[in-house]
Structure formats: C-alpha cells, structure tokens
Amino acid sequence: xxxxxxxxxxxxxxxxxxxxxxxxxxxxxxxxxxxxxxxxxxxxxxxxxxxxxxxxxxxxxxxxxxxxxxxxxxxxxxxxxxxxxxxxxxxxxxxxxxxxxxxxxxxxxxxxxxxxxxxxxxxxxxxxxxxxxxxxxxxxxxxxxxxxxxxxxxxxxxxxxxxxxxxxxxxxxxxxxxxxxxxxxxxxxxxxxxxxxxxxxxxxxxxxxxxxxxxxxxxxxxxxxxxxxxxxxxxxxxxxxxxx
Amino acid sequence: xxxxxxxxxxxxxxxxxxxxxxxxxxxxxxxxxxxxxxxxxxxxxxxxxxxxxxxxxxxxxxxxxxxxxxxxxxxxxxxxxxxxxxxxxxxxxxxxxxxxxxxxxxxxxxxxxxxxxxxxxxxxxxxxxxxxxxxxxxxxxxxxxxxxxxxxxxxxxxxxxxxxxxxxxxxxxxxxxxxxxxxxxxxxxxxxxxxxxxxxxxxxxxxxxxxxxxxxxxxxxxxxxxxxxxxxxxxxxxxxxxxxxxxxxxxxxxxxxxxxxxxxxxxxxxxxxxxxxxxxxxxxxxxxxxxxxxxxxxxxxxxxxxxxxxxxxxxxxxxxxxxxxxxxxxxxxxxxxxxxxxxxxxxxxxxxxxxxxxxxxxxxxxxxxxxxxxxxxxxxxxxxxxxxxxxxxxxxxxxxxxxxxxxxxxxxxxxxxxxxxxxxxxxxxxxxxx
Numbered sequence: 001x002x003x004x005x006x007x008x009x010x011x012x013x014x015x016x017x018x019x020x021x022x023x024x025x026x027x028x029x030x031x032x033x034x035x036x037x038x039x040x041x042x043x044x045x046x047x048x049x050x051x052x053x054x055x056x057x058x059x060x061x062x063x064x065x066x067x068x069x070x071x072x073x074x075x076x077x078x079x080x081x082x083x084x085x086x087x088x089x090x091x092x093x094x095x096x097x098x099x100x101x102x103x104x105x106x107x108x109x110x111x112x113x114x115x116x117x118x119x120x121x122x123x124x125x126x127x128x129x130x131x132x133x134x135x136x137x138x139x140x141x142x143x144x145x146x147x148x149x150x151x152x153x154x155x156x157x158x159x160x161x162x163x164x165x166x167x168x169x170x171x172x173x174x175x176x177x178x179x180x181x182x183x184x185x186x187x188x189x190x191x192x193x194x195x196x197x198x199x200x201x202x203x204x205x206x207x208x209x210x211x212x213x214x215x216x217x218x219x220x221x222x223x224x225x226x227x228x229x230x231x232x233x234x235x236x237x238x239x240x241x242x243x244x
Numbered sequence: 245x246x247x248x249x250x251x252x253x254x255x256x257x258x259x260x261x262x263x264x265x266x267x268x269x270x271x272x273x274x275x276x277x278x279x280x281x282x283x284x285x286x287x288x289x290x291x292x293x294x295x296x297x298x299x300x301x302x303x304x305x306x307x308x309x310x311x312x313x314x315x316x317x318x319x320x321x322x323x324x325x326x327x328x329x330x331x332x333x334x335x336x337x338x339x340x341x342x343x344x345x346x347x348x349x350x351x352x353x354x355x356x357x358x359x360x361x362x363x364x365x366x367x368x369x370x371x372x373x374x375x376x377x378x379x380x381x382x383x384x385x386x387x388x389x390x391x392x393x394x395x396x397x398x399x400x401x402x403x404x405x406x407x408x409x410x411x412x413x414x415x416x417x418x419x420x421x422x423x424x425x426x427x428x429x430x431x432x433x434x435x436x437x438x439x440x441x442x443x444x445x446x447x448x449x450x451x452x453x454x455x456x457x458x459x460x461x462x463x464x465x466x467x468x469x470x471x472x473x474x475x476x477x478x479x480x481x482x483x484x485x486x487x488x489x490x491x492x493x494x495x496x497x498x499x500x501x502x503x504x505x506x507x508x509x510x511x512x513x514x515x516x517x518x519x520x521x522x523x524x525x526x527x528x529x530x531x532x533x534x535x536x537x538x539x540x541x542x543x544x545x546x547x548x549x550x551x552x553x554x555x556x557x558x559x560x561x562x563x564x565x566x567x568x569x570x571x572x573x574x575x576x577x578x579x580x581x582x583x584x585x586x587x588x589x590x591x592x593x594x595x596x597x598x599x600x601x602x603x604x605x606x607x608x609x610x611x612x613x614x615x616x617x618x619x620x621x622x623x624x625x626x627x628x629x630x631x632x633x634x635x636x637x638x639x640x641x642x643x644x645x646x647x648x649x650x651x652x653x654x655x656x657x658x659x660x661x662x663x664x665x666x667x668x669x670x671x672x673x674x675x676x677x678x
Contacts, residue, residue, distance in 0.1 A: 127252035
C-alpha cells in the first residue's frame with residue numbers, strides 16, 4: 001500500500017482510482033513484520049482493504065506516512081481549528097449567526113471576543129466581517145466559531161475595520177497563499193503593498209491605498225488561480241508597469 | 245439554502261468604486277460583458293454566456309387546439325426556470341418573485357411585441373395550431389439574467405425549425421425531418437432587452453450589472469428594443485424616480501447595444517448554418533475541446549493521384565543507379581543457400597543483413613534471384629510495375645512512408661532508386677527501438 005501510494009505522489013488522480021494491499025507471496029519468518037500504516041487526508045477514503053480516491057487532484061505526501069489529494073474545489077467544508085472570514089448574518093439572543101460559505105451557518109457567541117463580558121458587549125453589526133476560528137466543526141452539529149484563542153487573546157481575530165474588498169477564490173489558491181514562504185504572497189508583496197486577510201473558506205479580503213489598487217489586486221488574485229509561477233510573475237510585472 | 249449575504253464592506257466598496265467610475269471586472273460604465281452564443285446539436289437550442297452568467301434556451305413545438313377567441317393564431321409559451329444550479333439562493337420547483345418577474349418581462353418582450361408571426365403557425369383554423377414553447381434555463385447566475393434570457397430566447401427562436409405539415413382534405417400530415425426539410429419560424433424583428441442599473445438615487449448609471457452590482461443598486465430599468473430602434477417594452481423597477489433625460493439617454497444607449505447584439509446573433513446564426521450545411525461539427529459538440537487521446541491520432545492524408553506516374557518516373561530517372569549496394573545486401577554470404585520463398589538463411593550474416601531481411605521480407609523471394617542476376621535493363625520496368633503500391637501507401641516519397649508507419653516497414657516496396665538512402669534511415673530507427 002505504502003509503496004504504491006508513494007509511486008503516485010505528484011500525479012493527478014481521479015475519483016474512483018483505488019489502491020489495494022499488495023499481497024506478498026513470501027512471508028519472512030525471521031524478520032519482525034511491521035504493519036504498514038498510512039494516514040489518509042482529504043480526498044482519500046478507506047473502504048475495506050482498499051483505498052479509494054474521492055476527489056480529483058494531485059496526490060501529496062508528507063513524511064512519514066501522510067497522504068492527501070490537493071484539489072481545486074471551491075466548496076468549503078469546515079474543519080476544527082481553521083480560521084475563516086465570516087459575515088454576520090443575524091443576531092439571535094446571545095449568539096451571532098455567521099455565514100462562512102458552508103452548508104449551514106455557524107454560531108458565534110458574543111462572549112467569544114477579546115475583552116468581552118456580559119456588560120461589555122462587542123460592537124458587531126449585521127453584515128460585518130469577522131475573522132474567526134472553528135471550535136466545533138462536526139458534520140452532525142452546528143459549527144461554532146470563536147474570535148479568541150485558548151488563552152483568551154484576540155491573536156489577530158475579531159471584527160474587521162472599515163474599507164477593503166471581499167472576494168472569493170478557490171480553496172487551492174487559499175492554501176497556496178497561506179503556505180509558509182508562498183511565492184504568490186511574496187510576489188504580491190513586492191509589487192503591490194496591501195493588507196490581506198485570507199480565510200480558509202476561500203474568502204479573501206484586501207485593502208490598499210486606493211480603490212483602483214484594490215481592484216487590481218483582487219483581479220490578479222482571482223486570475224492567478226490557474227497560472228504557473230512564471231506566467232504569474234510575467235502578469236504581475238506587466239500590470240505593474242502598465243497600470244500604475 | 246440561503247444565499248450568501250452581502251457584507252457591509254462589499255457594499256461600501258462597490259458604491260465607492262461606482263462613484264469613481266470603476267467596476268469590479270474593469271469594465272467601463274456602458275460596457276457589456278463578453279457575449280458568447282453557441283448552439284446545441286438540435287435545432288432551437290441555444291446557450292448564451294454573458295460573462296459568467298450562462299443561460300440555455302430550448303424551443304419546442306406541439307400541435308394543439310387554438311384559443312377560442314383567436315382561432316387562427318398559434319400559441320407562444322414562455323417559461324423561465326431558475327434552478328439551484330445557477331445560484332444556491334434559487335429554489336427548485338417554486339415560483340419565486342424573481343422568476344415571475346423575469347417570465348413576465350420575457351413575455352412582454354417577445355410575445356407582446358408581435359415579433360413572431362403567430363398566424364403562420366395555424367394549421368387548421370379553429371382546430372389545430374402550433375404551440376411554440378420556449379424554455380429558458382438559468383445555468384449560472386452572475387447578474388443580468390434578463391438580458392441573457394432575452395438574447396437566448398430570440399436566438400433559439402430564430403434557430404428553431406418546425407416540422408412541415410400538409411393538409412389534404414381533412415387529413416393533416418406532419419412530416420419528419422427526413423421526409424421534408426423543417427421550416428423556420430417567420431420572425432419580423434428581434435427584440436433584445438438591455439438593463440440599466442441606477443445607484444445613489446439615479447446619480448450613477450451602469451449597463452449590464454453583475455450580481456454584486458445588482459445587489460447594491462437602487463433601481464433597474466429594462467428597455468427591450470429591436471434594431472429598427474423601436475421600443476418593444478420598457479420597465480422600471482426598484483421604485484426610483486427617473487428624469488426624462490435619463491430615460492432618453494438610456495434608450496439611446498440601448499439602441500447602440502441592441503444593434504451590436506443583433507449583429508452578433510445574426511453572425512452566430514450564419515456560422516451555425518454554414519457549419520451544419522458543410523456537415524461539420526456544430527453546436528455543443530463543437531464547443532467540447534478535443535480530448536488528448538484523439539489528438540494523437542493522425543488524420544488520413546489525402547493523396548494526389550493526378551500525375552503520380554509521371555512524377556514517379558521522374559524520380560526514378562533522377563535517382564542514381566544503386567549498383568554496389570543491392571547485390572552485396574541481397575546475396576547472402578558465400579556458400580549460403582536459400583530454401584523456399586521469402587525465407588532467407590541468416591547464418592553467418594551481419595546484423596545489418598538481418599534488418600534488411602525484415603524490411604524486404606515480402607518482395608525478397610523472387611526479386612532476389614532477379615537481382616542477383618542484376619539486370620540493369622529491367623530496372624526501370626520493374627519500378628513502374630510497383631508504382632501502384634507506392635500510391636496506395638499515401639505518398640510517393642518512400643522516406644516519409646517509412647517514418648509514418650514504422651511498424652509496417654515490410655510492406656513498403658523498395659524503390660531501388662533511393663534504396664541506399666532510405667535503408668539507412670530505417671536502420672537507424674530500428675536501432676533506437678532496440
């Protein structure tokens with residue numbers, strides 16, 4: 001199993017592809033046989049003694065035995081601990097209903113902000129943006145968001161200030177943007193200085209010096225979803241010389 | 245499922261951008277998004293892409309009894325379907341406010357403007373008329389559904405062909421498309437709707453609003469017009485007060501847009517007609533990209549047969565006589581005999597000769613004997629007798645034949661003329677394979 005998976009790393013797989021255990025004809029009697037363990041990430045699913053691919057994308061591998069499919073989907077499924085950009089959809093008693101682009105709305109307690117108490121409510125209006133983290137993300141339960149970390153600090157989360165533009169990109173691009181030493185991010189940083197908030201749910205918020213700049217950055221990010229590195233750099237350079 | 249709410253930040257940004265005469269996708273105030281019109285494989289099926297908005301219209305017809313008050317007029321029926329595929333906010337199977345509004349507007353635009361000759365749809369007065377049904381399906385919603393729907397509907401109606409009928413006494417015969425060519429509908433003019441959205445109580449005006457612009461607009465004005473600058477319907481919604489000058493300006497913009505779109509539609513129809521006539525791939529099939537596997541296939545090369553004999557002769561004349569090579573290649577090593585036809589004893593031969601054998605297998609048998617005798621005189625005659633083969637193999641240049649079909653080189657008849665040259669090529673190929 002491990003070796004057959006390893007062989008396919010970096011290749012494009014489609015839903016329905018499968019891996020099965022290699023049946024060894026010879027069993028070593030002297031050596032202690034260590035059972036093979038493989039950790040399956042998104043896009044891989046176990047079914048009996050087979051491993052099925054259920055998303056189309058590139059197979060990735062992380063030492064020692066983690067495998068997952070890197071896909072370009074746009075639909076967000078919440079996962080615990082991920083940070084997202086949500087829109088306050090309603091105030092319902094002591095919780096806010098937050099739309100994060102998933103199948104249902106998440107709840108966000110008004111006490112889950114830094115420095116919030118029963119008396120000191122945070123100033124959040126319907127339609128505001130929040131950057132928050134999932135504490136409950138379960139397929140059978142309503143997802144729950146908080147804007148504080150475990151020690152009660154805001155840690156970058158909370159309600160957004162005014163201005164800026166929100167737009168959607170694919171989840172693959174978001175992951176690329178958020179990965180440490182991401183090329184897209186460094187390219188963008190050099191050419192167009194801006195404030196950028198990236199949520200794992202595919203929402204990106206951009207604020208820069210002018211409306212024109214913000215629009216350019218938004219369109220660039222949306223277009224570089226399907227580009228290779230050189231193509232993207234070429235485009236960035238052209239835009240920088242042409243439009244500014 | 246609920247639609248994604250619009251955040252305050254998006255609203256503020258959009259309004260500010262509109263004040264600065266900027267739009268999200270970099271368009272100017274009066275620009276339309278890119279319009280693309282494609283057709284399905286059947287008549288009367290049309291897809292319209294307006295930026296990311298995508299709409300499909302399908303026209304169908306049926307023989308029904310006419311309405312009592314209009315016994316000799318056909319019936320037009322319009323239906324707009326907003327499926328959840330277009331936007332998660334749309335619900336299946338329920339008439340929402342938006343769908344009723346769009347449906348009504350489409351009817352006003354196409355039926356009430358009398359753009360289709362309904363009397364020509366009458367088969368037997370008071371008994372049988374054609375009912376033309378236009379189904380418009382929204383496939384993706386990115387704003388301005390009305391314009392996309394009106395373009396799709398009128399293009400599909402222009403593209404549609406109804407079956408021919410004949411009346412013989414009391415008998416009505418409907419002919420299948422194989423028996424008689426179907427007949428197009430008679431269309432007098434093409435009304436096309438153009439939408440204008442107003443912001444800040446009518447201070448700013450945008451043509452062809454996208455989805456997010458539609459959400460922040462204050463009012464909407466839809467003008468349906470044909471290319472003769474006749475207004476077919478006009479509707480203002482959103483409850484804003486418009487000045488007379490604004491309406492006049494909108495109608496002027498609409499006339500320009502309508503003439504552009506009409507031209508685009510007629511061009512698309514013309515292209516499709518030509519493609520269908522020529523039997524090329526048309527409609528949906530054309531829009532599908534070629535798959536990689538079929539792209540690897542080589543098409544059959546058409547062969548020019550007119551002056552092949554002369555050309556072949558010419559080549560033979562020009563070619564140098566291959567004196568030394570042939571006998572040395574074909575005569576086996578001294579002392580080696582040959583048994584049977586087409587078989588060659590390869591004992592004690594070099595590898596080169598083995599390869600030659602592969603190449604020549606078929607024509608080796610008899611020819612070898614001839615060639616060992618080596619008759620220069622017969623040379624030309626022999627070539628001519630083999631020309632037939634050369635032509636069948638799609639090209640008279642053997643070198644190319646060898647390269648195109650490396651698997652079947654033994655079928656290639658050897659032209660003694662260019663033999664030296666070409667055998668070298670084959671050999672090198674085979675080496676690579678090994």
